[in-house]
Amino acid sequence: MRKIRVFFVVPAWCCLTLLGNPASANSLAIDDGAARPGESVVLAVSLSPTQDVAGIQIRILFDDSVLESPQVVRGPLANEDMFLDASTPEAGTISVVLATGSGQHAISGGSSPGVAFYLRFRVRTSAVLETYTAIRFDNALSPPFPVLGSSLSSPTGVELAHTRENGFVFIGQETKADDWILYQ
Secondary structure, three states: OOOOOOOOOOOHHHHHHHHOOHHHOEEEEEOOEEEOOOOEEEEEEEEEOOOOEOEEEEEEEEOOOOEEEEEEEEOOOOOOOOEEEEEOOOOOEEEEEEEOOOOOOOEOOOOOOEEEEEEEEEEOOOOOOOEEEEEEEOOOEEOOEEEEOEEEEOOOOOEEOEEEEOEEEEEOOOOOHHHOOOOO
C-alpha cells in the first residue's frame, strides 16, 4: 500500500490568530511614582482592553519596610455600579477585585486604555533616600482564587489572556510629585 503525504500551507496570519497575537492582548500596567519619606504616592493601575472585560483580580507585592497603608481608589474605567474590594491578606501584599454585577456593562474591548483603579501608599519616614522600590504583580497562586497574580475575565466568565507591567516608586529628596494632579 502506498502512503500519501499531504502538506498544508498555512499563512502566518492564521498562526497568529490561532495562537494569539501578544501585540493585541489585553494588558495591565502599574505606573511608576515618586515621593519623599513621610509622603503619599499614588500609582495608577491601567487596563488596555482588546476584549470586553467584566472582572479584574490582582495581587500586588510591595516592600512593607518602605511603603505602608495601602489603599485602593476607583479609577475612571470603574463606574460606581462595579464591585471594588481590596484586602491585605499578609504584610507586603494587596489583593484587589473589580467586577461588574450580573447584567451590567463590562469595560468595552477596543476602548482606549484607562485607569481601572489607583493604589495609594505612604512612604515610611525610615525609607532610604535615592532608592527605588518595586510594585509588582505576584507570580504565585493567590488564594482563594487559583490565578497567578492577575486575572481578567470576560462577561461570560472566560479567562482572558493578558500581559502585565510592573511599576516602581522612587524615594527621593527632590521629586516632581508636587506637580502631579493626583498628588494631594
